[in-house]
Amino acid sequence: MVKYPRCFVIGLFLAAITLKPAIGQSLPRTPDGKPNFTGIWAGPGFTHKGANDTDSAAVTVYNAKNFSPFKPGGEALLKRKPSGDFLKDDPTAFCLPNGLTRQILSPYAQQWIQTPQQMVILYEYIHFFRVIPIGAPNRRHEKDAEPTWMGDSIGWWDGDTFVIDTIGLKEWMLDASLDTTGGVEAHWHSDAAHVIERVKFTDPAMVSYSVTIDDPKIFTAPWSQEFQMRLHPTWSLLEFICEENNRCVGGKCNKADVQR
Numbered sequence: 001m002v003k004y005p006r007c008f009v010i011g012l013f014l015a016a017i018t019l020k021p022a023i024g025q026s027l028p029r030t031p032d033g034k035p036n037f038t039g040i041w042a043g044p045g046f047t048h049k050g051a052n053d054t055d056s057a058a059v060t061v062y063n064a065k066n067f068s069p070f071k072p073g074g075e076a077l078l079k080r081k082p083s084g085d086f087l088k089d090d091p092t093a094f095c096l097p098n099g100l101t102r103q104i105l106s107p108y109a110q111q112w113i114q115t116p117q118q119m120v121i122l123y124e125y126i127h128f129f130r131v132i133p134i135g136a137p138n139r140r141h142e143k144d145a146e147p148t149w150m151g152d153s154i155g156w157w158d159g160d161t162f163v164i165d166t167i168g169l170k171e172w173m174l175d176a177s178l179d180t181t182g183g184v185e186a187h188w189h190s191d192a193a194h195v196i197e198r199v200k201f202t203d204p205a206m207v208s209y210s211v212t213i214d215d216p217k218i219f220t221a222p223w224s225q226e227f228q229m230r231l232h233p234t235w236s237l238l239e240f241i242c243e244e245n246n247r248c249v250g251g252k253c254n255k256a257d258v259q260r
Helices: 006-025 074-078 255-259
Strands: 039-042 109-114 118-123 129-133 152-158 161-167 172-178 184-189 194-203 206-214 223-231
Touching: 074 184
Parallel strands: 129 152
Antiparallel strands: 039 109, 039 223, 109 118, 118 129, 152 161, 161 194, 172 184, 194 206, 206 223
16 A cells, blocks of 8 residues: 655645635625526527637537437427428518527527526527526426416526426427528427426536427437537627518518518
8 A cells, every 4th residue: 555645645635625615616606605697698509619719609409319219200290391481481580489499599698697586588589588486396387387489487406507497388499490492491399398408507607508308299208418508798688679570571572561
């Protein structure tokens, strides 16, 4: 057995008890000791290549390699054939909301506001917001919640990880991107989709953002994908205007549109 000098052992002990609090204290925390996610973030819809990266926006979709096997008929539900009608193929062209799972991936800034009772998320894209009550893991969702684009969300702490559990989503787009012809290539989720988000700091300015999709009408089991978000203290949310029934709806202009 190797014997080390007493001063060396004491030095290691002091380094251990000194470094551990330093690492913990380097993360932003609230007065009650919880990780503090308050701030403006570049979310999963940005590329994060390094500490000095500018976090450039990019169209992001879920990686099909992460999908669970399909149930019979599930692939047809996920991959609807484009109809050529933008109102059906990409409702956001008419200023309809993009829905929770697609909003998560939007390449726009988002602001988190944290209190002991609530986590509020303000999305720059379409100016959508979420107010997530924070409770124990056995907190119940609202009874008979009417299906909506963003669903019914509740949150709780699992150690230093913040967990968001969402149900009550109407059948809508899981994600979408433009194909090589300029058309929309979309995936859809059903009205049974159950989404769980897990957010945890990996350093003082970066978090791991994990999304789990459980859609029993399409997949045989839940599947997950991990993303990142970076804190940007100098950013601010900009105005985003999308007006329903505006001119040139769906990008098609007629003579009356031009003369307005």
